[in-house]
Amino acid sequence: MTRIGVVVFPGSNCDRDTLHAISLAGADPVALWHESPDLGGVAAVVLPGGFAYGDYLRAGVIARFSPVMRSVADFAAAGGLVLGICNGFQVLAEAGLVPGALLRNRSLRFVSREVSILPERLDTPFTRALPIRRPLRMPVAHGEGCFFADAAQLDELERAGQVLFRYVDAEGRPAGDPDHPANPNGSLRGIAGVVNGRGNVAGLMPHPERAAEAVLGSDDGMWLIRSLVESAAASAAASAATSAAGPR
């Protein structure tokens, strides 16, 4: 069974939901402790939501320098799949593994509510299971989720197809204006999630693991989790084939 790691930082609080969602998607979830650099041979890594190291100084910055993150950076550099959710997105942005920065919400308020996000692309390891491009409902819960990059960087992200999700209204229209009511935090161009240039590291502010079963009000988040599991299984199979064929 495909093993997928979920990093547990002091202050992570969505790690168990994420482990649960991964097992619902048919993979073997593995908790990875922040003090250990050992990723245990997992085929993908998820950085879950929460308040890693208390979010002191800036959200995600202390976590960035933890032993596990050095291994995650090496794993990503080798092409490994990494998904950061909410605080995990903040950690990835602070580590420079995905572009941009997450600023204090424009409202200065912590927002905890359901939003709709529209995937820009279905040809990524994080969205490939989705049969059609449609808005996905899932919750956000954060105080620092306002996506920022300067205008030139934003243009480059759009040109390179690195915008993965945008906040949209109930009809699926983009909430690009930072003051749009469907834009929960003032994110520039309504950006809710991005992917790195190589396409193997992604982060988003909304919580797919909190929308993983119908009983939770939405199971749209499972499309992301299932995509990750499928992609991880494919990459594990590929690397097994490579090492079987290799000289060794």
Next chain:
Amino acid sequence: MSDAPTREFRFAVNVLPRPGILDPQGRAVEQSLPHLAIHAVSAVRVGRRIELSVAAPDEPSARAVVERLASELLSNPLIEGYTVEAVAAASSVRSDDGGASATPAEAAG
């Protein structure tokens, strides 16, 4: 490790949002000003000041450590800028007068 004698150097790092980046905290402060009947204040930017001591053989090497710390940890260069200044006292805030005023050195500077 070097055996060179070291001294303690004290610094302050001032971190501020870069120009042009929306600062909702600064805006919130501005919006509170009418409640204080203050109308002549504008362009409020809210940042963070970190004071720290470094043991080093000389001031330039101490400052180099602070520069690295400021750029890699204390600020995010995408969204924030910083300045480093030497601080004479253990703290630039005095406790004997309620902690509200700057040191003479800083007030003069």
